[in-house]
Amino acid sequence: MIEQLPILVIVIPLMAAPLFVLIGNRKLVLLLTQLVCWTVFGVAVSLLSRMQYGPISYELGGWPSPYGIVYNVDYLSAFVMVFVSGLGAIVITYAPRSVDKEIHHSKHSLFYASYLLCMTGLLGMCITGDLFNVFVFLEISSLSSYALISLGKTRRAPLAALHYLIIGTVGATFFLIGIGLLYQMTGTLNMADIANRIQAVEGSRTMLVAFAFMTVGLFIKMAVFPLHTWLPNAYTYAPSVVTCFIAATATKVSVYAFIRLIYVIFTPQFAFEQLPLDQALMAFSLVGIFVASAAAIYQTNIKRLLAYSSVAQIGYMLLGISMSNVGGLTAGITHMFNHALIKGGLFMVVGCFALRIGSLKLEDLRGAGKTMPLTSFAWVVGGLGLIGVPMTAGFVSKWLLLTSALSLELWPVAVLMLLSSLLAVVYIWRVVEILYFSPASHLAQTAKEAPMAMLIPTYVVIGSTIVFGCWTVYSAGIAQAAAKSLLGISQMGGVQ
Amino acid sequence: MTEFLGLYNYWIVIFLMMTGFYIVIARENLIKTIIGLNIFQTSVFLLYITMGKVTHGTAPILKSSHGGESHGGKSHGAEHGQDLHAATEGHIDLSVDAVTEIYSNPIPSVLMLTAIVVGIATTALALALVVRIREEYGTIEEDEILEMDRNS
Numbered sequence: 297m298i299e300q301l302p303i304l305v306i307v308i309p310l311m312a313a314p315l316f317v318l319i320g321n322r323k324l325v326l327l328l329t330q331l332v333c334w335t336v337f338g339v340a341v342s343l344l345s346r347m348q349y350g351p352i353s354y355e356l357g358g359w360p361s362p363y364g365i366v367y368n369v370d371y372l373s374a375f376v377m378v379f380v381s382g383l384g385a386i387v388i389t390y391a392p393r394s395v396d397k398e399i400h401h402s403k404h405s406l407f408y409a410s411y412l413l414c415m416t417g418l419l420g421m422c423i424t425g426d427l428f429n430v431f432v433f434l435e436i437s438s439l440s441s442y443a444l445i446s447l448g449k450t451r452r453a454p455l456a457a458l459h460y461l462i463i464g465t466v467g468a469t470f471f472l473i474g475i476g477l478l479y480q481m482t483g484t485l486n487m488a489d490i491a492n493r494i495q496a497v498e499g500s501r502t503m504l505v506a507f508a509f510m511t512v513g514l515f516i517k518m519a520v521f522p523l524h525t526w527l528p529n530a531y532t533y534a535p536s537v538v539t540c541f542i543a544a545t546a547t548k549v550s551v552y553a554f555i556r557l558i559y560v561i562f563t564p565q566f567a568f569e570q571l572p573l574d575q576a577l578m579a580f581s582l583v584g585i586f587v588a589s590a591a592a593i594y595q596t597n598i599k600r601l602l603a604y605s606s607v608a609q610i611g612y613m614l615l616g617i618s619m620s621n622v623g624g625l626t627a628g629i630t631h632m633f634n635h636a637l638i639k640g641g642l643f644m645v646v647g648c649f650a651l652r653i654g655s656l657k658l659e660d661l662r663g664a665g666k667t668m669p670l671t672s673f674a675w676v677v678g679g680l681g682l683i684g685v686p687m688t689a690g691f692v693s694k695w696l697l698l699t700s701a702l703s704l705e706l707w708p709v710a711v712l713m714l715l716s717s718l719l720a721v722v723y724i725w726r727v728v729e730i731l732y733f734s735p736a737s738h739l740a741q742t743a744k745e746a747p748m749a750m751l752i753p754t755y756v757v758i759g760s761t762i763v764f765g766c767w768t769v770y771s772a773g774i775a776q777a778a779a780k781s782l783l784g785i786s787q788m789g790g791v792q
Numbered sequence: 793m794t795e796f797l798g799l800y801n802y803w804i805v806i807f808l809m810m811t812g813f814y815i816v817i818a819r820e821n822l823i824k825t826i827i828g829l830n831i832f833q834t835s836v837f838l839l840y841i842t843m844g845k846v847t848h849g850t851a852p853i854l855k856s857s858h859g860g861e862s863h864g865g866k867s868h869g870a871e872h873g874q875d876l877h878a879a880t881e882g883h884i885d886l887s888v889d890a891v892t893e894i895y896s897n898p899i900p901s902v903l904m905l906t907a908i909v910v911g912i913a914t915t916a917l918a919l920a921l922v923v924r925i926r927e928e929y930g931t932i933e934e935d936e937i938l939e940m941d942r943n944s
Binding site: 428431432435439442443446451452454455457458461462465466469472473476479480485 | 922941
């Protein structure tokens with residue numbers, strides 16, 4: 297049973313999804329979905345706890361490694377799986393009241409089935425060691441997230457979903473073209489096998505084209521600055537629960553796939569020394585951080601404000617990856633985790649406002665600090681984390697990033713990072729001011745505090761940002777182990 | 793010139809790819825955008841299939857002379873894998889047969905079966921979304937929809 301754990305992460309939610317469509321009873325399906333999500337989380341945690349004995353390689357159907365598909369679990373993939381499944385489980389625990397209000401009852405079992413499929417796809421992208429498998433899981437998660445986004449109440453939701461679908465499919469197809477060219481040159485789809493054979497064909501034009509297609513394809517999925525246009529609308533018009541889950545996990549998993557692409561398949565030497573991708577990444581990240589943060593300041597819808605902030609935060613992760621040393625990579629991976637918690641938590645707060653106030657325009661939220669004190673306080677704590685105030689999770693990753701930038705003597709990057717945090721102060725403070733120091737709007741005056749069933753999960757996530765701000769053994773510690781093993785692998789590849 | 797013509801299959805792929813991509817970018821009609829997306833995806837199917845083809849290669853079916861006959865009854869996965877491995881090794885040894893037995897690579901075609909399924913799912917979902925957009929807005933012209941959103 298223990299050696300079958302890697303496959304269970306995928307099989308349990310994948311088999312549950314069609315079963316739940318057949319069951320169709322929305323109350324039963326909700327309970328079972330929660331059960332499935334917490335089970336998957338348990339499996340992911342037990343996989344991570346086994347990492348001290350070394351990475352796990354699971355051969356599907358007993359086919360030996362380069363011929364069959366392998367699932368690889370190492371520190372990085374186990375870490376990403378733990379927070380993806382963990383946030384998936386907490387969000388679905390938080391979900392019932394919000395889903396009840398925002399989605400038609402006849403669609404509930406379909407909604408939960410799509411939710412599980414989306415989670416399957418994201419977890420699959422983490423665990424698989426086969427490049428074509430990554431594409432398939434990418435499409436599973438993308439297709440189900442398009443469907444989830446289109447369930448939003450307003451008529452703009454299907455349009456936002458269709459825009460995301462078109463851009464997302466172009467991105468995924470780019471990735472597929474890259475895989476094809478890579479297969480043409482190496483004759484294998486197994487990531488480790490490609491890494492071994494890539495030395496022989498390095499520098500050929502086909503490899504450059506393959507790398508370019510795959511990078512751009514993943515940039516679209518990550519919503520890196522110039523390719524982020526799908527994200528604000530998709531996050532704004534999706535149901536609250538969907539935004540919580542997708543904002544917390546989907547872009548992070550694409551960042552994870554990008555890390556694998558650079559550090560396992562292509563070597564950092566190829567990406568950062570032969571090609572100037574590190575400078576390009578730094579430029580894209582810094583411009584993205586500033587433009588998106590500035591755009592967030594001017595938003596009038598609280599969800600759209602957070603969506604632009606998400607685009608900015610992806611920049612910090614890429615900044616860490618582009619530094620290509622243990623410190624920078626650790627910072628990037630830690631920020632994936634911390635930002636998943638912070639942004640998941642903040643969108644959960646927004647979901648509470650959506651339930652009780654019914655509008656997400658900032659002018660309607662005026663004075664909600666008096667009628668919904670607990671919800672508003674959660675915003676303040678989460679916001680401090682987003683800014684990167686000491687004692688919060690956001691501080692840990694920004695501190696790691698800053699020290700790493702200073703050790704590489706990238707002074708301008710360090711200064712710009714600090715300046716960009718000020719922009720975050722502005723957009724977070726703007727909402728705080730509206731919540732606490734403005735005359736109440738008539739919608740906020742009559743609002744009640746959010747139900748405990750939603751507040752408790754919200755405070756679990758928001759509280760954990762404080763916990764991981766003070767105690768970093770299981771966030772930055774694991775991220776560092778993952779970064780070291782990634783750089784170790786690539787050094788071995790360089791020797792061969 | 794012969795090099796140019798010899799790679800004609802890739803030129804077809806690139807032509808289709810760019811056609812599809814252009815339609816996705818340039819068309820305002822949502823259905824036409826989806827058609828463009830389909831052409832774009834189909835060009836990738838062709839790219840994979842054409843790279844798997846070996847000149848004069850046949851379908852990759854093992855002949856009985858390659859040792860497949862003696863193990864014919866067994867169907868267990870791992871053993872079958874070893875059979876396959878043994879058969880390919882035998883294939884290299886029998887240099888006389890190697891001239892007559894050239895196989896096309898089946899893997900790209902198999903991969904494309906999966907990609908076609910993904911493509912169908914994408915198209916179906918996109919069309920379903922267009923139906924809902926049409927119900928809500930009464931039009932499928934993107935500029936008109938954006939205009940209505942701006943005014944509301």
